Amino acid sequence: MLNRLLFLLPLLIFAVIAGYFTVPILTKKDPHLLPSVMIDKPAPPHDLGPLLEDKPGVGPEALRGEVKLVNFFASWCGPCRVEHPILMRLAAETDLPLVGINYKDQRDAALVWLRELGDPFGRIGVDGDGRAAIDWGVYGVPETYVVDASGHIRYRHVGPLTAQALKETILPMVEQLKAAKG
Template identity: 50%
Template sequence: MTSEQDTQAVGGGEDSGSHWGKRVLFLLPVVIFLIVAGYFAWGLLSDRDPSRVPSALIDQKVPQFDLPPVAGLDSPGLSTADLMQADQPVLLNVWASWCVPCRAEHPILMRLAERDGVTVHGINYKDTPADARRFIQNLGNPYTRIGADRSGRAGIQLGVYGVPETYVIGPSGKIRYKHTGPIDSKALNQKILPLLEKLGG
């Protein structure tokens, strides 16, 4: 083989390797897209409830906290002891004025608070007193008590992923259910109300 042929052979190998590398780079985004699309399709088509985020605290006692009231609101603060009613379950809703989904679910909380035997407490999460007051004054107050968790420490203890989150707490003070995201009619009628009735006897 002449030196010219050797050069062509070597060059042909380089071209082949370069062509293969370009093909891999072209296919990589397609593969990533297919993986991501498959994940979302599984989430949408499976029977899994995306609002039910597993919590290590299910069937565990509510963590200890003692939160002051929101300054300027005519509502007392909230502590762990307030969640341990002997005769009925309570609903604990974590909310904030800057949370758009919190506004969407607020009318449902207002209706819940009007039902006999349902006590709704709130934790105002990483908010300012002025904004929290404005939120309640504009939309109404469904909460019997509101604790101000400005540092987010109580939220960390509860395992809050993001607001809104709602917990059903049994008469013994154990967390029995956690709903992540805004409560809608389906979650209210299929999960929360039946559980409240069951725990309330």
């Protein structure tokens, strides 16, 4: 009997392994998507100088007070160009504050970029050497964070924003955080 069980063992082990193979395939999990460990932690208190003369930079106090989106972008980044219209529409249609962080960019190129495509941001800080981004746990631009009124990071979106992600995940979360505050 024990002998029989022993011969069954390889099959049982394989069943477990096959289960582990099946789940990510069926759920279409993307192994490249990584959760941020910064969720629910205070946003890093950097003092990033302004990109534009007439718009403030991003200091530690700028991230507190109300719920907001923080968007890391650069003029050399293709996907940023893709998501830009969505940010523009967001700025036009809602009163959600948008904070831009210009990542490892040339100032002139960034200025041209904003002039061409429009500027959706209320404040833009310059992260010239990418150090602030590393403290945020940024992998690459674009990335967008939801930061709540107490200055804690609540959500991270990797890659270009999509209308769907905005509607289904980000905006509901923003509403929820606003409600929690009020």
